[in-house]
Amino acid sequence: MALSVCTWNVNSIRLRMAHLDRLVEALAPDVLCLQETKVRDELFPLLELASHGYVHTALHGMKGYNGVAILSRKPLQDVRTQSWCGREDCRHISARIDGIEVHNLYVPAGGDVPDAALNPKFAHKLQFLDDLGDWFAASFGRSDPMVLVGDLNVAPLDTDVWDHKRLSRIITHTPTEIARLAHLQSTLGWVDVARRFVPPEDHLFTWWSYRQGANGTDWRTVNRGRRLDHIWATAPVAETATAFEVLVDARDWLPPSDHVPVVATFGV
DNA sequence: ATGACGATTCAAAATCGA
Numbered sequence: 001m002a003l004s005v006c007t008w009n010v011n012s013i014r015l016r017m018a019h020l021d022r023l024v025e026a027l028a029p030d031v032l033c034l035q036e037t038k039v040r041d042e043l044f045p046l047l048e049l050a051s052h053g054y055v056h057t058a059l060h061g062m063k064g065y066n067g068v069a070i071l072s073r074k075p076l077q078d079v080r081t082q083s084w085c086g087r088e089d090c091r092h093i094s095a096r097i098d099g100i101e102v103h104n105l106y107v108p109a110g111g112d113v114p115d116a117a118l119n120p121k122f123a124h125k126l127q128f129l130d131d132l133g134d135w136f137a138a139s140f141g142r143s144d145p146m147v148l149v150g151d152l153n154v155a156p157l158d159t160d161v162w163d164h165k166r167l168s169r170i171i172t173h174t175p176t177e178i179a180r181l182a183h184l185q186s187t188l189g190w191v192d193v194a195r196r197f198v199p200p201e202d203h204l205f206t207w208w209s210y211r212q213g214a215n216g217t218d219w220r221t222v223n224r225g226r227r228l229d230h231i232w233a234t235a236p237v238a239e240t241a242t243a244f245e246v247l248v249d250a251r252d253w254l255p256p257s258d259h260v261p262v263v264a265t266f267g268v
Numbered sequence: 269a270t271g272a273c274g275a276t277t278c279a280a281a282a283t284c285g286a
Contacts, residue, residue: 011274011275011285012274012275012276015275036275036285038275038276063276063277064275064276064277064283064284065276065283065284065285109284109285109286110285110286111284111285111286112286121284153285153286170286171286172286207286209272209273209285209286210272210273210274210285211271211272211273211274212272212273217272226286228286255274256274258273258274258285258286
């Protein structure tokens with residue numbers, strides 16, 4: 001049985017509702033994992049979603065910031081939310097779908113200064129990644145069928161950013177974060193599904209800043225992107241992956257999110 | 269080296285994103 005899982009940081013779901021038509025037309029994912037929904041659960045536009053067939057929903061939102069959601073055409077079981085670093089900030093929700101544990105995550109951005117001693121936001125990001133790894137290691141095993149998706153706010157490979165040397169001092173691509181992400185990835189032997197389909201030597205981006213491409217310059221031409229949105233799977237699921245795609249065109253859907261949808265298909 | 273944008277919020281300037 002095949003299962004396609006899409007992740008997308010929408011940067012406010014209420015401003016992107018019309019985009020869901022196009023997303024469904026382009027990808028028709030079984031499961032849609034959203035981040036930065038920026039809406040309380042009571043105000044989430046569920047009715048419009050039902051018209052796309054996403055009648056199984058799990059929401060974890062708050063006012064103004066963060067917020068995650070799982071929208072599914074298949075039933076959700078054991079919906080759970082988790083928080084770390086002593087905060088209730090709506091950065092995780094999970095559900096079991098077709099026997100696969102799907103975890104949807106929004107990792108803290110980390111602010112501007114890449115020094116945990118000077119910047120509490122960066123300290124939070126690092127702690128979050130560490131706590132996440134500890135929690136996965138304590139709660140699951142490497143042979144459990146699991147998928148982890150979301151905006152991890154780290155671009156780990158040199159080719160995950162438009163200029164490795166220049167971005168190495170910029171949060172999302174500092175050696176410190178990359179090491180913490182690598183440790184998280186090692187906890188359950190998570191496979192970076194994207195790089196099973198796109199060779200590590202090729203550039204691959206899922207995010208382009210709002211601040212580039214202004215003044216008539218096209219973001220696509222400038223192409224100063226980063227790969228911040230990820231799909232990971234444990235080994236037994238990863239080896240069933242049959243397709244992967246980054247929907248780059250969505251960066252032009254007006255008004256755009258600065259992230260684009262990423263989708264993978266699992267199952268034989 | 270700097271600034272380039274966009275979304276949200278006790279509603280205007282501040283905060284956050286990355």
